Amino acid sequence: MMPFLDLKAQYVSIKDELDAAVLKVLASGAYVLGDEVAAFEDEFAAYCGVKHAIAVNTGTSALHLALLAAGVGPGCEVITVPFTFVASVSAISYTGARPVFVDIDPVTFTMDPAAIQAAITPRTKAILPVHLYGQMAEMDAIMEIAERHGLPVIEDACQAHGAEYRGRRAGSVGLSGCFSFYPGKNLGACGEGGMVVTSDDEQMRQIRMLRDWGQERRYHHVLKGFNYRMDGIQGAVLRVKLRYLEDWTEARRRHARHYSRLLSTSPSVIKPAELPDRRHVYHIYAVRTGDRDGLQHRLIAAGIPTGLHYPIPVHLQKAHADLGHRAGDFPESEAAARQVLSLPIYPEMNAEQVEWVAAAIDGVAYAA
Incomplete structure (x- = not known):
């Protein structure tokens, strides 16, 4: 796995x-x-x-x-x-x-x-x-x-x-x-x-x-x-x-570019956007999907772990109920919380692992 x-x-x-x-x-x-x-x-x-x-x-x-x-x-x-x-x-x-x-911008999540x-x-x-x-x-x-x-x-x-x-x-x-x-x-x-x-x-x-x-x-x-x-x-x-951070960052960015190329025509997910005036360092590679549970279960079955960052926005957390918010107050944040799924990404990955994840998402083999 x-x-x-x-x-x-x-x-x-x-x-x-x-x-x-x-x-x-x-x-x-x-x-x-x-x-x-x-x-x-x-x-x-x-x-x-x-x-x-x-x-x-x-x-x-x-x-x-x-x-x-x-x-x-x-x-x-x-x-x-x-x-x-x-x-x-x-x-x-x-x-x-x-x-x-x-609320957040739905493209950048910021x-x-x-x-x-x-x-x-x-x-x-x-x-x-x-x-x-x-x-x-x-x-x-x-x-x-x-x-x-x-x-x-x-x-x-x-x-x-x-x-x-x-x-x-x-x-x-x-x-x-x-x-x-x-x-x-x-x-x-x-x-x-x-x-x-x-x-x-x-x-x-x-x-x-x-x-x-x-x-x-x-x-x-x-x-x-x-x-x-x-x-x-x-x-x-x-x-x-x-001393190694820049090398590790460039490795993350390289894996992210590979993911994004492979998933550019995926019918299952929307790949993350990196805006042209910014350098994204890909702490998380988060895709959006209308069937997150289904996709997560499919990846787990293929031996691929995923993450949820974050499934409940803070305004709907019980600990912050005193702020008085309800579902619907921040629709973009709530939509992201329902749809975002984090794929494996870390510097020590290799291209074959990225291709394995991409193939499992749509059930097809992608050309490297």
């Missing part, structure tokens, strides 16, 4: 470097933050094209702290989308603010800029677009609206390491960008990890304090902070993996 994601294969490919990096941290005694984390911050900031990067323990923590540093708190509203992983919305709730949803204006109220404090599946949202239009209303934009780039919009890297367009290094991400830790990137000095200063108990310096607590620090081993692991 083909794996949906093969983390062991990635580890084997760089085993000696990873093992040496981990052992170096163990020998150093610098287990929380430390030199490896600081070096990774510098390297990731350079990769994203920003001045600063602040390493934290998860992508959710990154979102939480970026929102707090932007002034979001009780009584505020933050505009985001319901078709995302629940962490995007939970981070808003952690600040005491209220998530306000707008925030529809045309829906933002109607959602803005005097309580709106920030806009949080989600760069879903590895493709950035329509950032110029979002930024124009945000700047007109004096609102900061916090990019949820947790699925978009290295994605680009008109030549700008994910995380570098808004006030801050937030990344997750959960193991299955394009740049994944051997455990949990996250990062906030920004070119704003004050945002950097506040987030650095907030991640470490609000300390300006040891035992001088300026803010009511959190224990959101990255551990030294994850910093070392991520430094090694960052």
